[in-house]
Amino acid sequence: MTTLLVVTFAVLAAYGVYIAALAARVAPGPAALVDGGADLPGWAAVFAAAGIAVAGPGLLAHLVLTARFGMSANHVAAGLVLAAITAVLLQKRLWLAARIAGLGSPGEALGRYYGSVTLRLVVLTVSALFALPFSATLLSQLGALIAEASADALPRAGVVWSVAFFLFLPAVIGGWRAIVLIVAAQSVLLAVLLVAGTGFSELALDGPGFLSAGIAVGEGLLGDGIPGVVQFSAGIGKDIAHGGIFTTVGIASTALSLVGIVLSPGFLYLAVTVRPGRSAGFAPVWLIAGLGAGILLFLTPFLAARMTEGIAPLIAVLSAVEPFAGLALVAALAIGLQVTALFFMTSGALLATREIVVPYVVPDLTPAGRRLAARIALAVTFALAAALATFAPVSSAVVASLALPMSVQLLPALLGLAFVRWISREAVLTGLIVGTLLVVFTEPFGLVLVEGLFGPLPWGRWPLTAHSAAWGLVFNAAAVLLVSIFTRQVRGRGQRDRLHDEFAARWKTDFGGPAARGAKWSLTLIWSFLALGPGAIVGNRFFSEPVFAGETAPIGLPSLWVWQLFFWLIGVALVWWIAYPSRLAVTSTAGLRTLAFDPDPVPPGRAGAPGWIAAGLARVTER
């Protein structure tokens, strides 16, 4: 297994360097390293987006949780449909805003639209969360997985640094374009390997599998159902939720956290830098909601049922039957981790270069100098992530838990940019502050900090089995609505109106007449209620003990699994209905007019910076 693993990862590393070298040769100029010329091929964006959306929330973690909590944890994968709906709604409008106003990144788009430097910094902070602790946690998990699969023949720290180095090489050679192409290729490989590894384990392994024995969970946990609508638990770490943490509230709120992947700055940067075409609809509808959610919902129980003692014994058994099958499973999980880390580390470094280093720190750089700056940022990011993964994996995991829920807090700001012109800067910033506080104090980072400094808090992580993303977003949205009422006509409204007028004049979204519009949103709410919300509790027994029959009707499958697959199919149709007839699926530059936003509140250069900052920067950069 060790030899096979080394050869496989050597082949993948060589492939990455090969693609990066070719990408560097066809790059139109030095600036293309940072944004791929804002002309990424649609197919690459489609596969890369799907791969990141599926692997980003944690493929390995999903398997482990399903093996531990049973079908209720598997239910969370249906949340990818929710992520797909969000991506459909936002991506085209963000792409248009970027092209209309000449904005090259999500931070710049939000910052200039709302006229707020703070918002730009918030986006950069979220980007840094994904690039450093989040990616470090993924690298750490990757190192542990490979060390376990190779029986410690490949040490964890060595794997972390080797992988980080061989991921860094294509990033520094080929830049954004190369990374998106590599992530796309490896995402396709990930999907095939996951299907092959699962299929092979079912065909070749003896012993009861999922269909005959179900998922064996621990005592006190409900393996084949959802343990209630909500449990009045103080949170993880304070008490134990009866039957498991994935109540319907837990499922819906964790599904909401999956939206954080498609709202992450790196993912939005991908959406902004793709060339016009059909990728804005194809990726969310067919690959994220369709293939991605389907693969997870359908295949995970089969693997989880054989993971009663963890992933390593399953890999060992599979390898004993066929080494390549064990390799397929390890490689699928490892590729999921490495593409996500590669994507977020690269996008984080490039966004930091683009939004901080080039405009403010060293503003007089030539294009070649900017490319060098981006390469230095990449080196620093990859080295820091590898160091965190090696020396501080627990601290990284604690901070990384903030990344997804913090990313979800950007939703009101992005909805404002895309559709809701009356959402003001003041409202967005207030909502972000409130949402961030809620997220921080319902995740280990805030809890550890406060309990370490002041003493125990009455709640733990995810009180009432609700994920921190939901806690934050509920209060964030409430604050946005409340503050917007009082700030609808404040300064900056004219600029927002200009963009939305342009949308309305040339890029109208057609949700249909009043009936179609009502049907679309009411069906989305009904679907959310039944697929992810409290209605999903009906799925526990709906197909095995139908209430209308008055007796049991054994179908040989967990009723909840059938419920999940049924609502997944309906969900795909729903995303399609929102995307295609509403003209949200296709982007085009035909008839695109440019629009000048108000000048940046802090113009590029150091003129607007406090004297001591300007002097400090000059001391470092002008020697």
Add this chain to the structure above:
Amino acid sequence: MSADDARRDRFDRHALVTTVWLPAAFLAVLTMHHGYSGAGVWWVVAGFAALAGGFAAHIIVNAVLATGFTAREVALGLGCFLLGALGLMVAVLVVDGFAERYFLVTAAGLAGLAVIVVFYMVTRFGPRQAFQHFDVVRDNNPRRASRLAHRGGRR
């Protein structure tokens, strides 16, 4: 379209082609290894099916991007096919019991791949042009007059 754009499009297509062949090749190796390790000939058949799937995906890429196989791709494909045939011959001569157990399925798999390629060429180019791709004897006259229609319109 500028030369730079054309070069970039060729590169994007190349990346897409490698994207479809990467998983197909891995699947083929997985199933063939399992098959040749004694699990049964159907696993070997599955390996050839994975290669056929990769070829089908490559054709779809060509159709979507309105391109054809490049000379390098043809050369690589032919080289791999010949390597496979050579491997079959060596295995028959060197490996005990290979001929009895695996010759038929491997030879049938290689022949099947060849038939798929020929089928593709016939449906893509028509029988005459498909044959002309291999008709090197017809093209061996360097004189310009040999290209005249009344002399058969060679080339």
